[in-house]
Amino acid sequence: MSRSEIVERFVLISQVFFILRCRPYSKNCKIFLIPLCLLLACSAQSGYAGSSVVTNDPEKQSPPYLPVYHIPLRVHLAKSSKTPQQFIPIFTEINQIWRSQAGICFDIYAVNHDAPLKAGLDMWFSPYIGGFNGYWDGEYIQMTDEPVLGWAPNPARYSAARTAAHELGHALGLSHRQNSDDNLMRSKTYGWQLNKSEITIAREAAAEIGLKNNAKDTCKRPLILKEVHD
Ligand SMILES: [Zn+2]
Numbered sequence: 001m002s003r004s005e006i007v008e009r010f011v012l013i014s015q016v017f018f019i020l021r022c023r024p025y026s027k028n029c030k031i032f033l034i035p036l037c038l039l040l041a042c043s044a045q046s047g048y049a050g051s052s053v054v055t056n057d058p059e060k061q062s063p064p065y066l067p068v069y070h071i072p073l074r075v076h077l078a079k080s081s082k083t084p085q086q087f088i089p090i091f092t093e094i095n096q097i098w099r100s101q102a103g104i105c106f107d108i109y110a111v112n113h114d115a116p117l118k119a120g121l122d123m124w125f126s127p128y129i130g131g132f133n134g135y136w137d138g139e140y141i142q143m144t145d146e147p148v149l150g151w152a153p154n155p156a157r158y159s160a161a162r163t164a165a166h167e168l169g170h171a172l173g174l175s176h177r178q179n180s181d182d183n184l185m186r187s188k189t190y191g192w193q194l195n196k197s198e199i200t201i202a203r204e205a206a207a208e209i210g211l212k213n214n215a216k217d218t219c220k221r222p223l224i225l226k227e228v229h230d
Helices: 003-021 027-046 084-102 159-171 196-209
Strands: 069-076 104-111 121-126 134-136 141-144
Touching: 069 196, 084 104, 084 159, 084 196, 104 196, 121 159, 134 159, 141 159, 159 196
Parallel strands: 069 104, 069 121, 121 141
Antiparallel strands: 134 141
16 A cells, blocks of 8 residues: 555545534535545545556556567475465466566476476475575575565565565576665565666566567466376
8 A cells, every 4th residue: 555545544534533423414524524525436436456566467468578588487396385276376476577567477387396497497485495585596596485575565465476576586687676665676575666677687688598489478377287295
């Protein structure tokens, strides 16, 4: 919720309290009723949608940059405490963050073994990785199952998706950018936003390591192997 939304809601609640105590049709009562109605009308119009990355089905929106680069991403779940099903919305949000801003999709394959890909990126999930939320070691990404993140004005939905998207940013050559809680490359917040120069750097890296046949503008559905956790 943004600061202006918090102020609006505070005004709204104060007015509701006043109205509950005011006599109908009195002048004082109307002074508060009219702005309340206007505020309610505006709220209904905006739907308090905020600017969450997951609203309005981003898969149906045109990507801002073409071609959309597809990078194979093998996600190793053998050590994770979560079920493969729990990862589906997390994987979806990772791709929403990257496709909606940079025209990059990760072709995600979840597996129950530790063998890395020959081409593409690899990510491991486990309950504990030495107190870190996640890190890129220059070759692989390690993730904890439940990253702990701080507040952002426009937050991502899942802390694991935000942290994985952040680490993928490192894998694509991005450094930290700490000047806003909304930045994807800020440490330890729910922010997910990229700026133009980050998009340029990430797309150059994606062109290098991604698949050469970038036929599709949409991201593939994550492929979750059935034998995971069997
Ligand atoms: Zn980082």
